[in-house]
Amino acid sequence: xxxYVERLWNGLIKENPVLVLMxxxxxxxxxxxxxxxxxxxxxxxxxxxxxxxxxxxxxRKVIPDQVRLPAYIVIVASLVxxxxxxxxxxxxxxxxxxxxxxxxxxxNCIILGRAEAYANKHTPLxxxxxxxxxxxxxxxxxTLAGALxxxxxxxxxxxAQILPEGFGMTIFIQPPGAFLIFxxxxxxxxxxxxxxxxxxxxxxxxxxxxxLCATASSCETKPAEKAAKAEKAEKAExxxxxxxxxxxxxxxxxx
Amino acid sequence: xxxxxMIIIAGALINNVVLNQFLGICxxxxxxxxxxxxxxxxxxxxxxxxxxSAVASLLYDFVLKPLGMDFMKTIIFILVIAALVQxxxxxxxxxxxxVYKSLGIYxxxxxxxxxxxxxALTNVQEGYNFAQxxxxxxxxxxxxxxxxxxxxxxxxxxxxxxxxxxxxxAPIVMIAAALMSIAFxxxxxxxx
Numbered sequence: 250x251x252x253y254v255e256r257l258w259n260g261l262i263k264e265n266p267v268l269v270l271m272x273x274x275x276x277x278x279x280x281x282x283x284x285x286x287x288x289x290x291x292x293x294x295x296x297x298x299x300x301x302x303x304x305x306x307x308x309r310k311v312i313p314d315q316v317r318l319p320a321y322i323v324i325v326a327s328l329v330x331x332x333x334x335x336x337x338x339x340x341x342x343x344x345x346x347x348x349x350x351x352x353x354x355x356x357n358c359i360i361l362g363r364a365e366a367y368a369n370k371h372t373p374l375x376x377x378x379x380x381x382x383x384x385x386x387x388x389x390x391x392t393l394a395g396a397l398x399x400x401x402x403x404x405x406x407x408x409a410q411i412l413p414e415g416f417g418m419t420i421f422i423q424p425p426g427a428f429l430i431f432x433x434x435x436x437x438x439x440x441x442x443x444x445x446x447x448x449x450x451x452x453x454x455x456x457x458x459x460x461l462c463a464t465a466s467s468c469e470t471k472p473a474e475k476a477a478k479a480e481k482a483e484k485a486e487x488x489x490x491x492x493x494x495x496x497x498x499x500x501x502x503x504x
Numbered sequence: 505x506x507x508x509x510m511i512i513i514a515g516a517l518i519n520n521v522v523l524n525q526f527l528g529i530c531x532x533x534x535x536x537x538x539x540x541x542x543x544x545x546x547x548x549x550x551x552x553x554x555x556x557s558a559v560a561s562l563l564y565d566f567v568l569k570p571l572g573m574d575f576m577k578t579i580i581f582i583l584v585i586a587a588l589v590q591x592x593x594x595x596x597x598x599x600x601x602x603v604y605k606s607l608g609i610y611x612x613x614x615x616x617x618x619x620x621x622x623x624a625l626t627n628v629q630e631g632y633n634f635a636q637x638x639x640x641x642x643x644x645x646x647x648x649x650x651x652x653x654x655x656x657x658x659x660x661x662x663x664x665x666x667x668x669x670x671x672x673x674a675p676i677v678m679i680a681a682a683l684m685s686i687a688f689x690x691x692x693x694x695x696x
Contacts, residue, residue, distance in 0.1 A: 272530075275618050276526075323579065329578060330575060330579060349625055349629070352577075355621065358530055425689070428679065431678055432676070436670045439669070439671075439673075
């Protein structure tokens, strides 16, 4: 039982797809103009995610490894089409508000990401719980951002007037506001994370990740050097990846 | 002819795909760390989106619509895009290895770039004809390239600054994107 609850907690907080893993940013930024839109988008994605995790987990021994990604994409695209038709039929207002972002759930990185990272290795029940956790994490992040943007932009939350009438910084319901609000939320999460990490650091010492370290400025290695080092490491990584990718492709072509 | 140019300008500047419609954010935030990679990715995206919107437009007008299979468009388009990226990759590998090498891993990643599918679906929704679809695809992709190259330039400056710890990484990049977005809102005043 415990591991099922752990999956929910993991998706909601520890590996929140939007705020921690930075997946699925496109719909998150686009539809968070109102809290209600955030919930609608979040729940549609949750439905697709749970079903796709279930189906992929059930088929995990049937789908050949070489063609798994195309197979996942077809499964997800079919589920999204069904969801889109259902929303169109029963919730026409939401359909109008979300518009093109409903079919775009197909390319939402969260869904393919969970299929690849979790559902194709675990049992159906665990995968469903993982889908629910991740979907709820997505919904909470979208609703939070939507409520904040709606409050600052129009003075309302869920359409109910909270701040005096006439209040409203329109910039927050326009595109720049999306970037600003998410930057703010992620920065706050980082600040909280840094505090807990500092407490841990006292016990375990430096973990080598300077990007989020509050003591980086007084650290022995200078930030500029670190940046240079990080860049070098990245370049090396990319090189390594391309090198790895090449033989694999050639192998595929030979077949 | 005039309307085609307008579609290109509207796609590139006024309705900028990244800063105004939030498509392709993942690669926008991820790849813009390096200037060179951003330019390569921009080139690849222009290439793929233009071809993808042309193929999607033909398929929709001559296959899906006559058969009354409108609702299948999401599935068909994503498959077309995936296949197309694969073909483009094989073609480049054979015909111009230099370009292929400079694009590297970014080419296959384009399949999951929501800007490609987004443009194909928007074109169909707007009821564009073939020429308009190609123009809109090209304009959108140019807009994407402008945005990602500009952000890469800004980020190379940001990296040298001593920022408050919580803002390092994603938050400061998104604040930069917000300021760029405000600047691009200025194009909304263009009379076309």
